[in-house]
Amino acid sequence: MLRFPSTLSQMEKPIVSCSNIFTYSHSPPKLPLSSYIDINNPFHCLESCQSPRELKQLHALTLKTRPLQTQLISSKILSFLIPFSSPESVTYARELVNHLKPPYLQLHFYNSLIQALTNSSQAIALYGEMITKCIYPDTYTIPYVLKSCAQSHALEEGQQIHAHSIKFGLSSNVYVLNTLMRLYAVCGFTHSVKKLFDGSPERDLVSWTTLIQAFVKMGFAKEAIQAYFDMCRANLRPDKRTLVVILSACSRLGDLSLGTRIHENICDIHDIYSDVFVGNALVDMYMKCGDADSARKLFDKMPVKNVVSWNSMISGLVQQGQFKEALHVFHDMQRIGLRPDSVTLVAVLNACSNLGKLELGKWVHAYIDKNQIKADGFVGNALVDMYAKCGSAEQAFGVFQGMECKDVFSYTAMIVGFAMNGEAERALDIFAEMPMVGTKPDEVTFVGVLSACSHAGMVEEGWKHFEDMSRVYNLEPQTEHYGCMVDLLGRAGLISEAEVFIANMPIEPDAFVWGALLGACSIHGKVELGEAIMKKLVAIEPVRDGAYILMSNIYSSANRWKDALKLRKAMKERKMKKTPGCSLIEINGVVHEFRKGDKSHPRNEELRKVLGEMAIHLQNHGQFPTSNFIT
DNA sequence: CAAGCTGAGA
Structure with missing residues (x-):
């Protein structure tokens, strides 16, 4: 017998008076209950139920009047409930399923419920209960439950279901294949995705799209493009979703000619401007490939734009260093009254950092607080970076402290922020916190740490961290780190140590490293060494002006005006212009x-x-x- | 008896 305490108490009340569920709209209101119910078929009233409460009343009533048919009644009610996907009806249906037994308990109840629960993590549990009751999955059950696994990154459960799909002979179904591929794709097992794909007797467009997507996600853009061409060769035409995925591969590769080719292809096949996803992917592709003009043209032509379209424009411009243009687009967005979301704000904050627009940055901060956007993750990190780069280390620290989940990027932003604002000690204090909270520093973190040491003249400390990089953290120092060390040694006047350090580098020193040494020569007036480095630098990057300027400054401070003049002349002859300070x-x-x-x-x-x-x-x-x- | 898988921006 079902027990629904609240429902029973409802039922004791005179049901007729509280609703019209047992009546038809034309029925007179105050007749006794029995006159509305067809005792032989109480279920024909089901359609007139208008709320879960009414349904529960009917349920309770039928259970009372037909105590021998509880299973049949419950399954009828369940069938009626299934098409409704409101949270209440799902909860009720789940409870009914718990009490049903075969043969009233049918597979399609589970299928529908698992589908309705895909977003709630209960789907997997329900699948487990189903198996326990010896009800076995079909080609609908598996995709639903796998979708849920993929969403919650439940790899182990997904693998068990993978095994089930083989055990029950369902693994050749293309929907099963596609959702399995999806599961392994979101978990980053590109190899498994490929293996499933290759081993399958049947593939459709979704299989190809999922494969390409898996490649793109893990950064195998070349393989993604290759798969796309293979797909075309197999005579399958891409649809909108395939195009979006392949365009994002072009974005990652920065391959403008391929992206443009695909754009032209799209124009042949589809009416692209009708789909905002394709439009956005194109805008993003042009931006990431460095063609801001084409992106802008396309953006202006899009008949439907959403917040992602605007974000693609704004963050694209920021990535290209066109910060003022980015803020222009942001202001246009506000003018048409479209609300920015956290992605917009991150891009705007980024522009603020680079332009020193503290006031606008503060406005964004206020906007975030006012709209209860969490200052965590991307947003928090961007705020810390903005305050630090705008010179307000204290406010950066305030945001940093308020963040609930700090990741490597948060720590790095704060360390670089303190280093930049001349607070080497505090930068190193923050760095020292990282092992305590279990956050592993990355290469960029060490650029911050080493530059803090460099600016504060902490030679010993710098050496220690440089050595810890590979010894403790298993990070290979890059030329940036060698550059920082050369800078650290050079500033402290240890020029010959810096030279030895460069000579012992396991990787080829680049302009960054030689530039640091030249900078040291400039501080300490080392003319001959400067000249030697100058030659190397000109060989590595002949078009840059930095080396010429530094060297000419070295000559000037040594009162060798003629040499300085000669350099300036050489620059003119090579048509190099000094980047103005x-x-x-x-x-x-x-x-x-x-x-x-x-x-x-x-x-x-x-x-x-x-x-x-x-x-x-x-x-x-x-x-x-x-x-x-x-x- | 009913139903499914794949898409954009930091």
């Missing part, structure tokens, strides 16, 4: 940009007067600017 400051929301030699600022005269006074003030206190202070 540039600084930004934001006051009351307006960014003021100053380039070397630029006199265009409206308050230029005043600024120069103040700078002159500051120079005199500094000199009176024994500080002498090393180069032209006023330019």
Whole structure:
């Protein structure tokens, strides 16, 4: 006998008075209950039930009037409930299934319920109960439950179900194949996906799409493209979903010509502008391949745009270093009244970091608080980075402390942030916390750590961390790390140590490393060594101006004006232009940009007067600017 | 008896 305590108490009340479930709309209201019920067939009232409560009343009533038919009744009610997918009806149905026994308990009840529960992690448990009751899966059960496994990354359960699919002879079904492939794809087992695909007698477009997707997800973009061509060769035409996946492979490869080719193909086959997913994938592809103009053109032509379309534009521009343009697009987005989501805000914060737009960054922070967006993960990390790069290490630290789940990126942002703002000690304190919370530093973290040591002149400490990289953390130092070490040694005046260090490098020193040593020569006035490094640097990257400038500064400080002039001339002959020195400051929301030699600022005269006074003030206190202070 | 698998942006 079923027990539904709340329902029973409901049932004791006069049911007629509380609803119209047993009546038809034209029925007179106040007749006794018995006159509405067809005693021979109480189930024909089912369709008039309008709420779970009414259904429970009918259920209770039928159980009372027909105590010998509880199983039949429950299964009838269940059949009626199945098409409704509201949470209440699912809960009720799940309870009914618990009490049913074969032959009333049918496979399709489980199938429907498992499907309805795919998002709730109960699907797997229900599948287990089904097996316990000796009801065995068919080609519908397996895909539903596997979908749930894939969603919750339940690899072990998924593998057991994989075994079931073989045991019950279902593994040649293409839906079973596709969902199995999906399971292994989300768990990162690309090899298993490929093996399943290759071993299957039947594949459809979904199988190909899933295979390509698996390759893309794990960064095998070339294999993804290869599979795409294989698919075309097998005479299958891509659909919208395949195209989205293959376009993202082009994005990752940065292969503009392939991406453009696929774009042209799409125009032949589909009306692409009707699908916002394809449009977004195209915008993203053009952006990641460096063609911002084509991306913009496509974006403008899209008849339907959503927040992802805007985000693709904004983050694409940020990635290309077009920060001001990115903020322009963001303001357009606000003008049309589209609400930014966390992805938008991350991109905007990134632009703020690079432009020093502290005010806008603060606005984003306020927006995040006001809209109860969690300042965790990407958003939290972007906030920390923004405050740090805008010079507010304290506020960066505030956000950092408030974050519930800090990952490597959070720690790295904070360490680099403190290092950049001259707080080497605090940077190293944060670094020391990492082992305590079990977060493993990565290569970038060490760039922060080493540069902190470098700026604070902590030679010993720097050496220790550099050695720990490979010894403790199993990280191979890259040229950036060698560059930091050269910088650390060089700044501290240990130039010959730095030279030995470079000579012993296991990898080829690049411009970054030689540049650091040249910088040290510039600080310590080492002309001959500088000249030797200069030659190497020009050989590695002849178009960059940095080496020329540094070297010419070395000549100038050694009063070798002729040599300095010669270098400047050589630059002119090679048509190299010096990248002008540039600084930004934001006051009351307006960014003021100053380039070397630029006199265009409206308050230029005043600024120069103040700078002159500051120079005199500094000199009176024994500080002498090393180069032209006023330019 | 009813039903399924695959898509975008940090």
